[in-house]
Amino acid sequence: MIFDCDGVLVDSEVISCRVHAETLTRHGYPITTEQVAERFLGRSGRAALREIEAELGRAFDDALEEQLVADVLRSFAAELAPIPFIEHALDALAQPVCVASSGTLKRIAFALARTGLAARFGPHMFSAEQVENGKPAPDLFLYAAAQMGAPPERCVVVEDSVPGITGARAAGMRALGFVGGSHCGPGMAERLRAAGAAATFADMRQLPDII
Numbered sequence: 001m002i003f004d005c006d007g008v009l010v011d012s013e014v015i016s017c018r019v020h021a022e023t024l025t026r027h028g029y030p031i032t033t034e035q036v037a038e039r040f041l042g043r044s045g046r047a048a049l050r051e052i053e054a055e056l057g058r059a060f061d062d063a064l065e066e067q068l069v070a071d072v073l074r075s076f077a078a079e080l081a082p083i084p085f086i087e088h089a090l091d092a093l094a095q096p097v098c099v100a101s102s103g104t105l106k107r108i109a110f111a112l113a114r115t116g117l118a119a120r121f122g123p124h125m126f127s128a129e130q131v132e133n134g135k136p137a138p139d140l141f142l143y144a145a146a147q148m149g150a151p152p153e154r155c156v157v158v159e160d161s162v163p164g165i166t167g168a169r170a171a172g173m174r175a176l177g178f179v180g181g182s183h184c185g186p187g188m189a190e191r192l193r194a195a196g197a198a199a200t201f202a203d204m205r206q207l208p209d210i211i
């Protein structure tokens, strides 16, 4: 079982998108929380910054990326909560579990520690930092499966974003779309299914049955 982190294990996307919107707006790129979610959900912060820089035709200050990371972690420390009933779902699973996230290893570890989920995964946390291409490429999912000693076709991925579902399918894995995060608006389930999710669900208590 491969879990995405943001929006699947921890309810972080609303916080993260808000912080990115505030900081980018302050640095001369006006953007709303909703627009950040729409454009960049499921991708790495670095990929998002490079895309905006290409659009602006100029590079941001070198310190911006670091500042964004620090701002997000500070907000996580104050506000981050686990996805409701994720512990219930993890308790009910007999399969080995790991995390595969577009976030940095530091951010994954911080988010899981803050929400009391770190011990569930131990060292089995994998980041886009560790592979050549982040989601929607299959690299991270294939890397996580290899590290866990699992053939891709035996893996099930739980994801909340289109790039995540797309990457899981490209890796030859079964993909399930979770739409219970606070950031999920109407129409998300349909978009995840269109991207290749075998099923979508909004309550983690349903996960064991869906698998």
Ligand SMILES: [Mg+2]
Pocket: 004, 005, 006, 007, 008, 042, 159, 160, 161, 164
């Ligand atoms: Mg996510």
